[in-house]
Amino acid sequence: MAINRAQLAKELEPGLNVLFGMEYDRYDQEHEELFDKETSERAFEEEVMLVGFGAAPTKAEGQGTQYDDAREAWTSRYTHETISLAFALTEEAVEDNLYDKIAARYTKAMARSMAYTKNVKGARVFNRAFDTDLGGDGLPMIDASHTLTAGGTWANEPTTAADLNETSLENAVIDISLFVDERGLTVAVKPQKLFVHPNGQFIADRLLHSEGRIETANNDLNSVRNQNVIPGGFSVNHFFTDVDAWFIRTDAPNALKCFERTKLTTKMEGDFDTGNMRYKCRERYVFGWSDPRGVYGSPGA
Numbered sequence: 001m002a003i004n005r006a007q008l009a010k011e012l013e014p015g016l017n018v019l020f021g022m023e024y025d026r027y028d029q030e031h032e033e034l035f036d037k038e039t040s041e042r043a044f045e046e047e048v049m050l051v052g053f054g055a056a057p058t059k060a061e062g063q064g065t066q067y068d069d070a071r072e073a074w075t076s077r078y079t080h081e082t083i084s085l086a087f088a089l090t091e092e093a094v095e096d097n098l099y100d101k102i103a104a105r106y107t108k109a110m111a112r113s114m115a116y117t118k119n120v121k122g123a124r125v126f127n128r129a130f131d132t133d134l135g136g137d138g139l140p141m142i143d144a145s146h147t148l149t150a151g152g153t154w155a156n157e158p159t160t161a162a163d164l165n166e167t168s169l170e171n172a173v174i175d176i177s178l179f180v181d182e183r184g185l186t187v188a189v190k191p192q193k194l195f196v197h198p199n200g201q202f203i204a205d206r207l208l209h210s211e212g213r214i215e216t217a218n219n220d221l222n223s224v225r226n227q228n229v230i231p232g233g234f235s236v237n238h239f240f241t242d243v244d245a246w247f248i249r250t251d252a253p254n255a256l257k258c259f260e261r262t263k264l265t266t267k268m269e270g271d272f273d274t275g276n277m278r279y280k281c282r283e284r285y286v287f288g289w290s291d292p293r294g295v296y297g298s299p300g301a
Helices: 091-096 103-125 168-178 198-209
Strands: 036-039 044-051 073-080 081-089 191-196 235-237 248-250 256-270 277-289 294-299
Touching: 044 256, 073 277, 081 091, 081 103, 103 256, 168 191, 168 248, 168 294, 191 198, 198 235, 235 294
Parallel strands: 036 256, 191 235
Antiparallel strands: 044 073, 081 277, 191 248, 248 294, 256 277
16 A cells, blocks of 8 residues: 555645654664675575594504594575565655655665564574574574484583573683584684673673672682683674573584575666555575584573
């Protein structure tokens, strides 16, 4: 349905001083810090987890070398979504506007909606990280019992869910340093950046930037800051829904991905019969994850 003059009555009246409600600043593309961006030219993308070799055995004198097998573990599929929004203005509404171009104002609002949606979809991967979105291994992105192809499990969350504090952050750094690959070999994965809900920004700031330990009378140094174990600092994501959940992105490769199939495009055309002007924007992308070693997190206590 086209926006008509009745819906824009005040915009058509002489003496109007200001129009407001669509001039708010918007948050940056916060999803860009959470995911590695890649382009795509297909309907979907697949990434395969490979299983390498185990620890090399000792060879006895005169005996043959043992052979090992490499294989595939699982496949993660990224299926693109199409996100689109449009509006139309009647011919009369465009003709009778007295102030500025209605279209320019509402196309900005449309762009704001598209940006908001992209942030929400990116954060949704983290908002569902502990339960509903299952990955190639059949488990949520963050789980205490990720299965290993060679047998056994590993975890990218604490054994007992914990709020962000000095102890939980230090334990997270230790846990990340002990991540193993699918054959149980320790891998050199390191923390990169901490992500929190707006409610967690002040505790995150104190944990990472205070010279001394916080919430204690002891005059110990803040080891997290001293060792710079979270070199990227922290960021607030305004689209996380759990107020006490927190996440650490690591430097594990091929972990969290945003595949862009079609960049944001806009189109405008007039309708011959009605004279209405129609405006549309559209893009295709998908957020997801392949290797859960790319993140560590806790839903909070």
